[in-house]
Amino acid sequence: MNRITAAGPLAAGDPATTRRRFTTALLGAATLAAVPPAWAANEPPIHVLVGFPAGGGSDVIARLLAEKLEKALDRSVVVENRPGAGGQIAAQQLKAARPDGTTVFLSHDHTISILPQVVKKPGYAPQEDFVPLGGFATFVNGLAVSPGTPARTVPEYVEWVKSQGGKSAVGIPAPASTPEFLVQLIAKRYGLDLVAVPYKGSAPMMADMLGNQIAAGVGSVQDFIEYQRAGKLRMIGVLGGARQAAVPDVPTFSELGFKGLEETPFYGIWAPKGTPAALVTRFSRALDSVVALPDVRKQLTDLGLTVDSMSPAQLAKREQAYTRVWSRIIRDSGFQPQ
Template identity: 80%
Template sequence: MLNRRRFSSALLSASALCALGQGAAWAQAEAPIHILVGFPAGGGSDVIARLLADKLQAELGRSVVVDNRPGAGGQIAAQQLKAARADGTTLFLSHDHSISILPQVVAKPGYAPQEDFMPLGGFATFVNGLAVSPGTPARTVPEYVAWVKSQGGKGAIGIPAPASTPEFLVQLLGKNYGLDLTPVPYKGSAPMIADMLGNQIAAGIGSVQDFIEYQRSGKLRMIGVLGGQRQAALPDVATFSELGFKGLEDTPFYGIWAPRGTPIVFVNSFSSALEKVLALPEVRAKLTDLGLTVGYMSPGQLDARERAYTRVWSKIIADSGFQPR
């Protein structure tokens, strides 16, 4: 009888410790939620994060702020997420580059997404596109190819981060069209676009959401997009697939992650709030206007998409001969 009482007492103590652990994780339940963004203010990811943060704040009933930590193509922000307490106060909004690409092309990224992060939910897919500067005469991809050939077959294309999807796209474009194209890496899309506006570089590859406002104002021209179909926000811009360049139909994604070990009650609460926010007509309209294809993904669906996209780009990276650096 005594042993049974001691066993029951031990069970109660273990339960109490578990509850205390959960309580500690939720000790800051009213503290602000910081959403890390690995790119500078003013870029596409930043604009998206601030739109969602505003609506999530109202839905969750607590402060949600955007914390820009630019550098190394999102690597710095990702490392900060790994180091953060798993209490729901530090999250990471990112697209495919930091999650699926960067860990394959950097020798020591400092994090492993599938081990260190927990998916909270996805909210959109998007496509990358090729844009040209105002001083570049081309208005279509064939015209751009012809123009580069008239310059000796060599050209430079800006990319928002080194060893990123756009860098491999530059290589693929060069190979497909018989051009000697050099990727020029920047610390985010904002400085790349600034150089394009000033005709310091003739072209750039980045996400549609980075270029779209400049396209609408006529300051830059998008001449080709990836993906399997034309974008609703850019009906006049042809896909590379239409032009006979196949194999670039898979679309990148956007999602939000937390540190591994974040309480499941927070994961469920945040994911539910994200789904509700994405159902708001004004949010869907604004994200669509930015060139995104809006669609909620549960944590499980986002995890599956991340793994599938990682496999796709693992083959592309291996075929390119790229060595992690």
């Protein structure tokens, strides 16, 4: 008569076979126990929320990482675009999601650090409603001029604006964003009357710049990088403490004597508050392994990012530091939350 164990029917009188099968069963059970239930093979895919339209910088980055995360997590990963209000809609969706590891949010500094300071009721509070899963890159904003604008350096741009009566329009990807406050800081620094013109994203701003409908724009390096390489736009200055690998010939504003803006924006991934620590750790490790891949590092660098792998704690620390810097800048600008 056969005996039944966790390993299945065993032939009586065969202790070696019994031991092997029982050991195999225990190892299999241990392996299943080590995988958080939300990432078991038969569960729904992980949805990566992106607060901007398909085809934009954040979307391209999300799809690059999602493809690699599928292999690292052995789980389907789907990018879900929820554009609108500078990422606010996606952030609200993350807050409302179940903390089971099936919904995460890929974002940069604007939605995480800036929006909560410029909107009276954003519908979320990052440090209270979100859990950092890890960061993967930093980037900088820069000033670029349209093809019809003759300036090739920041000093030449300043002189050109002064030749136009000291007043000029500068495009920005979104209202009440870091670029808007940067326009104010640049204007103050050089004694210009610059008017920030907000667009609904970088794509329409780029279209107007390429068509010489607006003389200059402030945005992230990844917004400008392809047009810069094609010779269609000219980046003339970037922020941050060092020149960027993607555009090594473009000087920093620090080099030009414009100090105090060395704290760089960041990209990271967040989950809803209450997400189990085991899921946070597993995702963080998977993200680290993906960011370490040479092809991923190259693609992120080519997009104008500086690869910077951050643990959940490191991302939280960077978020807090960046928020402090821009809280002061926003307050000093006189901007009132709307």
